[in-house]
Amino acid sequence: MQLLGKLEIKSPERIARFLNTEHVGRIATMDERGYPQVIPMNFVFLDGFIYLHSHIRGEKLDNIRRNPKAGFEVDRELEFLPSYFEDPHDASLADTLYVSVVIKGAAHIVSDLAEKSRALNGLMEKYQPEGGYTPITPPMSVLDHVAVIRVSPVSVRGKYKIGQTLAARARTELAEKILKRSSQTAEETLKVMGFAVAGGKLEMIDEPVW
Structure with missing residues (x-):
């Protein structure tokens, strides 16, 4: 629960x-x-x-x-x-x-x-x-x-x-895996998760608490 x-x-x-x-x-x-x-x-x-x-x-x-x-x-x-x-x-x-x-x-x-x-x-x-x-x-x-x-x-x-149940480090590691896999939806998913991609690197810009 x-x-x-x-x-x-x-x-x-x-x-x-x-x-x-x-x-x-x-x-x-x-x-x-x-x-x-x-x-x-x-x-x-x-x-x-x-x-x-x-x-x-x-x-x-x-x-x-x-x-x-x-x-x-x-x-x-x-x-x-x-x-x-x-x-x-x-x-x-x-x-x-x-x-x-x-x-x-x-x-x-x-x-x-x-x-x-x-x-x-x-x-x-x-x-x-x-x-x-x-x-x-x-x-x-x-x-x-x-x-x-x-x-x-x-x-x-x-x-x-969107990874909100994970600790910050684990959530970042998940985001890095999504970025590396590079699916068609990866960029939008990372944005929803609270990450921005700049120069191929991730930056956390928002806490995913809704």
Whole structure:
């Protein structure tokens, strides 16, 4: 339990920042036979709610009308840590650095046109920040041809594993191994871990405590 506490994101601001930078989340609803249906979707975190847009007909909408209880999950795999970082003879030591947020709450199909417009504009601002579109307003007919789902959180839990449970020296050694392995995600992972790379050398610039 102590380790789980160290992996939990304590900062609501960090959770909001993570949700606002990720592009794909997964909504889980219950189908008519009681099985969870999980669908990856674009989303925006706005005013404390998750908003998603959808076709006006579909199984997930039927699920929500029947049972509003829903889950929503977002994750980012930062870096796979090969087992040989620890022991070349023990494959069980392979690990992954990651960030994730899991939300439980109530899903609702938005009918208010002002809220619907605000959610769709929020989605556009997130995914098309360069602009080049006409903002949506309540009188527009496009609102009749798209559904907007709001997930109202009952609980929000964030977890992260970026070496924060390690002593400073061990965390630096892990960062050096990641730098040497030089995967496609290494530079971004090191940044999240609190390291900068200058001239091929590491510099610790931030404590990874969220």
